[in-house]
Structure formats: C-alpha cells, structure tokens
Amino acid sequence: MSMTYLDITGVGIEFDTGGSKFRALQNVNLKMSKGEFISLIGHSGCGKSTVLNIVAGLYRATEGGVVLEGTEVTEPGPDRAVVFQNHSLMPWLSVYENVALAVNQVFRRSKTRAERRDWIEHNLRLVNMEHAMDKLPGEISGGMKQRVGIARCLAMQPRVLLMDEPFGALDALTRAQLQDSLMAIQADLGNTVMMITHDVDEAVLLSDRIVMMTNGPAATIGEVLPVTLARPRDRLALAEDPEFVHLRQQVLEFLYAKQGSRHASSADVVDSAAPRLAPVAAPERLPAGSGDLGSGSEAA
Amino acid sequence: MPDTMSASKPDQRFEQMVASLRPGRLADGLILPALGIVCFLLAWQFSASRIETSLGLFPGPVQVWEQLKTLGREHVAERTKAEKFYQRQQERNANKLAANPDAAVKWRKYTGKPTFVDQVLTSLVTVAAGFLLANLVAIPLGILCGLSGGVYKAVNPLIQIFKPVSPLAWLPLVTMVVSATYSVSDPMFDKAFLNSAITVALCCLWPTLINTTVGVAGIDRDLVNVSRVMALSPLVHVRKIVIPAAIPMIFTGLRLSLATGWMVLIAAEMLAQNPGLGKFVWDEFQNGSSNSLGRIMVAVLAIGLVGFMLDKLMLTLQKRVSWDKQAVLR
Numbered sequence: 075m076s077m078t079y080l081d082i083t084g085v086g087i088e089f090d091t092g093g094s095k096f097r098a099l100q101n102v103n104l105k106m107s108k109g110e111f112i113s114l115i116g117h118s119g120c121g122k123s124t125v126l127n128i129v130a131g132l133y134r135a136t137e138g139g140v141v142l143e144g145t146e147v148t149e150p151g152p153d154r155a156v157v158f159q160n161h162s163l164m165p166w167l168s169v170y171e172n173v174a175l176a177v178n179q180v181f182r183r184s185k186t187r188a189e190r191r192d193w194i195e196h197n198l199r200l201v202n203m204e205h206a207m208d209k210l211p212g213e214i215s216g217g218m219k220q221r222v223g224i225a226r227c228l229a230m231q232p233r234v235l236l237m238d239e240p241f242g243a244l245d246a247l248t249r250a251q252l253q254d255s256l257m258a259i260q261a262d263l264g265n266t267v268m269m270i271t272h273d274v275d276e277a278v279l280l281s282d283r284i285v286m287m288t289n290g291p292a293a294t295i296g297e298v299l300p301v302t303l304a305r306p307r308d309r310l311a312l313a314e315d316p317e318f319v320h321l322r323q324q325v326l327e328f329l330y331a332k333q334g335s336r337h338a339s340s341a342d343v344v345d346s347a348a349p350r351l352a353p354v355a356a357p358e359r360l361p362a363g364s365g366d367l368g369s370g371s372e373a374a
Numbered sequence: 375m376p377d378t379m380s381a382s383k384p385d386q387r388f389e390q391m392v393a394s395l396r397p398g399r400l401a402d403g404l405i406l407p408a409l410g411i412v413c414f415l416l417a418w419q420f421s422a423s424r425i426e427t428s429l430g431l432f433p434g435p436v437q438v439w440e441q442l443k444t445l446g447r448e449h450v451a452e453r454t455k456a457e458k459f460y461q462r463q464q465e466r467n468a469n470k471l472a473a474n475p476d477a478a479v480k481w482r483k484y485t486g487k488p489t490f491v492d493q494v495l496t497s498l499v500t501v502a503a504g505f506l507l508a509n510l511v512a513i514p515l516g517i518l519c520g521l522s523g524g525v526y527k528a529v530n531p532l533i534q535i536f537k538p539v540s541p542l543a544w545l546p547l548v549t550m551v552v553s554a555t556y557s558v559s560d561p562m563f564d565k566a567f568l569n570s571a572i573t574v575a576l577c578c579l580w581p582t583l584i585n586t587t588v589g590v591a592g593i594d595r596d597l598v599n600v601s602r603v604m605a606l607s608p609l610v611h612v613r614k615i616v617i618p619a620a621i622p623m624i625f626t627g628l629r630l631s632l633a634t635g636w637m638v639l640i641a642a643e644m645l646a647q648n649p650g651l652g653k654f655v656w657d658e659f660q661n662g663s664s665n666s667l668g669r670i671m672v673a674v675l676a677i678g679l680v681g682f683m684l685d686k687l688m689l690t691l692q693k694r695v696s697w698d699k700q701a702v703l704r
Contacts, residue, residue, distance in 0.1 A: 162594075162600050165698065179606055179610070230604070
C-alpha cells in the first residue's frame with residue numbers, strides 16, 4: 075500500500091456527561107490508502123461510530139486529529155459523505171430530490187443544470203433505483219432507501235465514503251444484495267471506504283483490512299486484520315474457502331475470546347454466517363499471520 | 375362520448391350512495407352528532423323557558439332562529455338602502471357633469487349602521503390581519519429559537535412572562551401607542567382596526583412561537599447531520615430541512631393561535647368599541663330591548679361557528695402543505 079491518504083493520529087475524545095467526563099476513545103491511530111476498504115468492528119458502545127463521526131467532522135476530537143490528503147479535518151463536508159444506518163432520507167423529498175439536494179449543493183458551480191440532472195440519474199442507476207425516482211422514501215422498502223442513501227453519498231464524489239452500519243437494519247437477503255452492489259460499485263469507482271459493521275461476514279467479505287476495536291471506555295484499536303482474498307469476491311465460493319473461514323475465525327476470536335468477557339453486550343455482534351452457512355467443514359486452521367500481510371496496518 | 379357511456383351503462387351513483395350509507399357509518403357520521411344537537415336544543419328550550427330576566431324570558435332556539443332571520447332581513451334592507459344611495463349619487467353627479475363638465479362633484483360613502491353580517495366580516499378581516507402579523511414574527515423567531523440554544527435562552531423568559539397576559543391588559547396600551555404613532559393624513563387603516571389587530575397579534579403570537587421552537591429543536595439528529603455533511607447553507611438548511619420537518623408542529627401552533635386570536639378579538643372589540651362582533655354584542659346588551667338576548671345568542675353561535683370554520687380551514691391548509699399524506703390530522 076502506497077502513500078497515506080487518510081491519517082488518523084492519536085485521536086482521543088472525552089464527552090461531558092453532566093459534570094463528569096467520559097473518555098470514549100484513546101489514542102486511535104489508523105492510516106488508510108486511497109481506494110482501500112476498511113471495516114471497523116467491535117462490540118456495541120466501543121466507540122466505532124465515534125471514530126467515524128470524528129473523521130466525518132461531526133465530532134471534534136479532544137486530542138489528536140484527522141488529516142485527509144494533507145488537510146486537517148475541522149468540520150463536516152461532502153468530501154467525507156456519510157451513509158447513516160437508518161438511511162436518513164428527507165421523507166418530504168422524492169428519491170430524485172434527495173439526491174438532487176446533495177448534487178445541487180456540491181456541483182452548483184461546476185456543473186450545468188442538465189449535467190447535474192444526468193449525474194443524479196447516473197448515480198441512481200448505479201444503485202438500481204432509477205425506476206423509483208419520483209417515489210417518496212415512505213413508499214419504498216428499507217433496502218431501497220439505503221440504496222438511495224448510498225446513491226446520495228456517491229453523487230457527492232466523496233474522497234472517503236463513511237458508512238455507519240449501513241446494512242444493519244436490513245434483512246439478511248437484502249443485506250447480501252446490497253453488499254454485492256457495494257462491492258461492484260467500489261470495484262468500479264475505486265472509492266475509499268470506511269465502514270462500521272456488527273457483521274463478521276460482512277467485514278471479511280468487503281474489506282481490505284478489518285480494524286477491530288477494544289471495548290470502551292477509552293476504547294482503541296485492538297488488532298488490524300488484513301484480508302487478502304482475491305477480488306472480485308463471490309460470497310458463495312468464499313463460504314467454504316479455508317482462508318475466508320480462517321479470517322472469520324480470527325475476528326470472532328478477537329471479539330469473543332479477547333474482548334467478549336469484559337462486556338456483557340457481546341451478543342450485539344452478529345455471527346450471521348452461523349445459521350446461513352450451516353454445513354461448513356471444520357476449517358484447518360492456518361497459522362496466525364500467514365500470507366503477506368499488508369504493511370499499513372497500524373495496531374495501536 | 376360521455377352521453378353514449380352513460381346511456382349504455384346505468385348510472386351507479388345512487389347505488390353507491392346507498393351502499394355508503396351502511397348503518398354503522400350512518401350512525402357515526404350523522405345520527406350521533408344529530409342526536410347530540412337535538413338533546414342540546416331540548417335542554418336549551420327547557421331551561422330557557424324557566425329563566426326570567428329583566429329583558430324578558432331567556433330566548434330559546436325558536437326565538438333565536440327568529441332573530442337570525444330578522445338580522446338577515448335587516449342586512450338585506452340596509453344593502454338595498456346603500457345601493458339606492460349610490461344610485462342617487464351617481465345620477466346627481468352625472469346630471470351635474472352633463473350641465474357643466476367642470477363642475478366639482480362629490481362622491482360620498484354610504485354611512486349606514488353596520489349590520490350583523492358586516493360586523494362578522496369586519497371581525498374576520500381583523501383576526502386575519504392580527505394572525506398574519508403575529509405569525510410574521512412568530513414563525514421566523516420560533517425557527518431561530520429552535521436552531522440556536524442561545525437565542526432560545528434569551529427569548530424564553532420573555533415568552534414566559536408575556537404569554538399569560540390577557541388581551542384586556544394590552545388594549546389600553548395598544549390604543550394609546552397607536553393613536554400616538556399612527557397619525558397619517560388619509561390613513562390606510564382605521565385606528566380601531568389597528569388596535570384590535572395588534573391586540574390579537576400580541577396574544578396569538580405565543581402558541582406558534584412555542585410550537586415552532588419545539589418542532590425545530592426536535593428535528594431528527596440524523597437529518598441535521600446529513601445537512602451538515604452536505605454543507606448546506608443556513609438558508610437552504612432552513613428551507614429544505616427545518617421547515618418541512620417542523621411543519622406539523624408549526625401548524626399545531628397556528629391552529630392554537632388562530633383559536634386564541636378569535637377569542638381575544640371578541641373581547642377586545644367589546645372593551646374598545648372597535649367595530650366587529652364584539653361591538654355588536656355590547657351594543658345589543660346596552661340596547662336592552664326584548665330582542666337583545668336573542669340577538670346576542672345569534673352572535674354567540676356565530677362566534678362559535680366561525681371559530682370552528684377557521685380551525686377547519688387551517689386543517690385543510692395543513693393537509694395541503696404537509697408532506698406526510700398518511701398522517702392522521704384531527
């Protein structure tokens with residue numbers, strides 16, 4: 075991995091909870107290169123979303139900072155678009171208008187009206203939602219809403235796409251479809267993506283690296299697991315792939331064996347593969363750290 | 375084309391109407407409300423015939439109905455008189471001009487006594503003016519208070535102090551201030567009209583202000599974050615996100631405001647002798663004829679009906695403006 079694109083250095087944050095201070099994050103360090111897909115995984119309340127919100131500029135870090143392409147992040151902006159868990163579409167705007175709101179803001183000077191129109195339609199086509207352009211969010215399904223939310227973010231042409239549990243509220247089948255769509259789009263456009271997830275399978279399937287966070291308070295990055303599975307990745311083929319199974323195993327081990335005991339809410343992490351891929355042959359365990367693990371991993 | 379259609383197919387509308395009159399629906403939609411009204415009328419008639427006042431028996435429904443008809447006749451008579459007056463004036467001036475094209479002709483307004491219908495219309499115009507005036511301030515200020523905790527903290531004590539003030543306390547002040555400051559030759563508005571409208575505005579400011587503040591402050595955090603990520607300008611943020619999100623609460627405030635304004639107006643008109651329904655009631659009370667109570671009762675019912683219709687009007691407006699067509703509004 076080449077040069078650093080996004081650099082999170084020594085980030086910590088303290089929240090003021092009515093007089094007493096609550097330290098949510100401590101010394102979080104992570105470097106991302108351009109075009110990389112990173113998943114943040116960890117137990118509920120460990121501060122994954124806080125990391126993402128700091129990168130988005132929605133929170134200010136108490137110490138440390140985030141530098142994107144040489145510029146420090148100080149406020150939110152469309153170059154760090156966020157896909158929120160509950161889609162967050164404006165219920166009073168149609169699908170088209172929701173994307174248009176972002177596009178008209180970001181490209182109001184650089185594109186003509188007709189170009190913006192084409193760009194909005196192009197992005198809706200990317201997520202296969204061009205058929206529902208004039209529908210209101212209340213008239214489409216949860217998965218469709220999330221597609222539109224993704225289209226809205228893609229349309230801003232962000233330098234980093236931040237996704238806060240984007241598929242967490244969807245059923246398993248819809249989630250799989252959207253994961254495949256996201257993989258295809260990311261392969262096509264080369265987006266740099268930071269995604270928060272609870273889903274171990276999702277993390278392994280989509281990511282180049284999985285960043286595993288320790289439990290809060292004062293959470294930080296515990297381990298970084300590079301995923302070297304070849305792309306394009308096919309979920310069916312990977313289901314019994316020994317390397318895939320081994321990677322899953324490693325994430326589960328971190329979450330349950332190393333971090334699980336300290337926290338009661340370990341059930342929040344979904345081992346979604348367990349019921350769906352029932353007849354998995356017992357994986358022959360690969361030696362830990364096998365393969366040429368990517369460099370850039372910055373376990374703090 | 376439509377003719378052949380209707381000829382070939384029997385008109386189904388009557389059957390549909392009959393089908394829609396299912397017993398359950400009929401009971402809910404018509405019979406029960408009608409039953410309530412009939413019970414009320416009976417109780418009214420029963421008790422009215424037992425209340426002896428210095429102006430005679432308290433009027434029952436029948437007497438009130440008579441007075442309503444009288445008021446209607448008076449209105450028609452007054453209008454005819456006015457028309458005749460203008461006609462005579464027209465003829466007189468035309469004759470004058472025919473005799474001498476340079477003659478100075480005078481055009482006078484008819485100055486008859488305002489009828490009941492006139493008073494209702496005056497009251498409606500006044501309440502509309504006061505309501506508009508109040509909301510021109512209340513909605514923008516409410517949005518500011520909802521968006522900024524600082525502004526809210528600054529404005530909140532004022533809201534709390536002025537909210538419970540009765541219109542009757544404002545009225546003398548408003549009257550004095552208006553007569554001191556509004557001294558234009560050929561004024562566009564009547565001073566009495568301004569007094570009433572401003573008093574109404576001062577009293578119906580608060581429900582809209584408070585509800586708008588609460589509505590704006592309660593916008594979904596995620597939507598606000600989306601707006602921040604898109605780096606929307608404050609104006610676009612307010613127009614595209616804040617106002618649509620707060621519309622239901624703003625309308626709740628507007629409806630409370632209008633109801634308050636209507637109540638306040640009647641009181642203000644009575645006290646200040648400003649034209650309108652309130653003055654009508656007061657004049658009838660002072661008049662003290664045997665018909666007065668009946669005529670006042672007509673005014674009471676008219677006030678109630680107008681208030682009801684104003685609320686319906688706001689509800690219809692809300693349904694048109696609101697993006698959430700599924701929402702149940704009542």
